[in-house]
Amino acid sequence: MNFPRLHLAPMQGLIDAPMRDLLTRIGGFDVCVTEFVRITHTVHGRSIWLKYMPELAHTNQTQAGTAVVVQLLGSHAENMALNAKKVVELGATHIDLNFGCPAPTVNQHQGGAVLLQYPDKIEEIVATVRRSLPAKIMLSAKMRLGYENKNLALACAQAIEQGGAGELTVHARTKTEGYRPPAHWEWIARIRQSVSIPVIANGDVFTLADYQQIRSVSGCKDVMLGRGAVQRPDLARQIAAYNQGEIIPSLSWLEILPWINDFFNCCCNKDAANHNYPVARLKQWLAQLKLVYPQAGQLFAQLRTLTKIADIRHILLTQLKH
Structure with a gap:
């Protein structure tokens, strides 16, 4: 049976390699994404890639055998492509592009959520990276609903699809909304209906009930957990059990x-x-x-x-x- 997948979010400074290792050993996750690797004017060497993704040396898996995806952040399409090509040469099989990070220092350097003001630029980056990679390499992206408002949410999602990404994760807030509740899950549904690639729902899933609700409202099969998994380390395990028809208690x-x-x-x-x-x-x-x-x-x-x-x-x- 094809169960819904659970993804562990790439949260800078919070979900690093030791936290990925811990949470995937507790169980329930199918995929996890690294903290973003910032791409500027250089092509990173092996030591930098291993710093962010030590799992590269272990067939792209955590100790528990959970698949790990490497995430890139930047605004220069050619440099993004060169770095994507480099990490694939080192063994990566799945590249994720960050169009959602709300951090001011990142946005000031034209990376992350600031790009949500420019759908054409997003499409150029995705398309350039896609062309640089072998067809067998998965390319995905993560976005928020916009920078200051949601006016370009659908256009950005469509740009990501048109650029050649095969999967899209949507955090259901704008950059200016930060992490303030509520997350606008209904917007994930709108985005899902506007593209043909799979959409992964993300934002404010702190309990099993939240998980049930985000899937119901967004219509998405797959869900990404971030802060909820850090605050409740067995949340993914509870959700995975629920998806197999079992209810298990929280860890004491x-x-x-x-x-x-x-x-x-x-x-x-x-x-x-x-x-x-x-x-x-x-x-x-x-x-x-x-x-x-x-x-x-x-x-x-x-x-x-x-x-x-x-x-x-x-x-x-x-x-x-x-």
Whole structure:
């Protein structure tokens, strides 16, 4: 049976390789997308691609065997194409183009959501990248509903299709709306009806009920999870079980704690020389987790002023013993 697919979103600074590894091991995801790799005037070498997508060295899969897609962001069509070609030579089999990032620094350099003001430019980028790649390589894109308004939403989606993308993910907000609720799922339905390629729905899926509703309103079969998966790490597993006719309970805080310790260790291993990275990433995740698990807020308070890995590891191990 062909079940709906669940995608893990590319969230800059939040869903990096250790988080992809963790969430896909907890289970439920079919595909995940890397944080965007910014393309400017150079062609990145292997070390840069592996920094953003270490899974390139492991047949484009996380440890759990979940497929990983590499995402590119930029506005220079030829340089985007050259870099897409390079990462494919290194083994990538699926390229995703970012037309949705709302970050001001990205938009100021004509990347991400700012391009949603220029459908012709979007089509040029997609078409140029598509021409540079072998036919067997999948090319997809992610967009928001617009920059300041939704006037060009359908035109941008159609430009992505006409450029040759085979799949489109839509985050149901404009750039100026940021992450403020609500997400406009009805607009995903309008976009889906205006193109013939598959559309993946994204935005404000924090619970199983949200998942059911976004599919109902958008009419999309496949859904992408972002912040909801970080705040509720087993959300994808719950959804996958639901799609197979099973209802399973959420993980308890005691069941989440070993995963928190695991994540911290993974972050320590990722960059052994940078002690700030695992500390910052753990605190960032706890700040998200506390929106669902109050105990995460209590743990965050214990760790908030700590900066040494050994001190944090001691508290985590003490929590696990209790």
